Amino acid sequence: MTKILTQHIALNNQYNITNSTNLAKDIVKLEITDTHRLITFDIKDLYVNIPIQETINIAQERMTKNNDPQKTQRIIKLLKVILRQNYFTFQEQIFQPTQGVAMGSPISGLVLEIFLQHEEIHIKHILDSKKIAYYARYVDDILIIYDSAQINKKDIDTYINRIHKNIKLNITHEEQHSINFLDLTITRNHNKLEINIYRKPTTTDTTINFLSNHPMEHRMAAYRHHIDRMHTLPLDKNKKWKEWQTIQRIGKSNNVPMQVLQKLNKRTQQKTR
Secondary structure (H helix, E strand, C coil): CHHHHHHHCCCCCCCECCCHHHHHHHHCCCCCCCCEEEEEEEECCHHHHCCHHHHHHHHHHHHHCCCCHHHHHHHHHHHHHHHCCCCEEECCEEECCCCCCCCCCCCHHHHHHHHHHHHHHHHHHHHCCCCEEEEEEECCEEEEEEECCCCCHHHHHHHHCCCCCCCCEEEEECECCEEEECCEEEEEECCEEEEEECCCCCCCCCCCCCCCCCCHHHHCHHHHHHHHHHHHCCCCHHHHHHHHHHHHHHHHHCCCCHHHHHHHHHHHHHHHC
């Protein structure tokens, strides 16, 4: 069903980001001024608040424009059947929510995009204005860089909260010119943005111990990710050096031999050049 919808509904991913690396490469190129500010929004409980019938209507409207009406009706009928299979059990009772999509379902991510991209039309005029220098969304996380000389943060809050009555947002404003978004710390430095790697306070240094009986690719998976991120993000030399020290410290606490990390680092560095 996901493949069928993808073929018949052309989604506009203009504001979507695929990962933090692409985001970082985009924002370090932005030219900003001292009046620009950073703000993030986290959509609360997105999966359980998607209005199913409304989203189906949106999908049907978009498909009707480019498809045979009978074919559209068949696809929509199948979509309704699939989206209604969102039962769950609690204390030995079976429940069926009146709205929301099932987390983990292969079709849920696409349904979210159909709904959110339609609702973003209501704020398109402000997104296209020079008041906002950058707008990006990763699933339910939104980053906005705006010019405070042209629009204040209260107006930004008001516009974003108009998206839909079901969409409730947690708002975070920058502190000391910095804000955390995904696994990045974004910092304003006069006319440019700088990035660094962000680890949540709940993050631990625990990985699969190197002395365990797990396959080597499993034991080194976390380090491949950390080292690849270190080399692909546009970090300056000082930040890259500090990240390498952090990776080595994590490796040491999990019995990873230093020469193994150094070999992996060298191989990754050559690959990313």
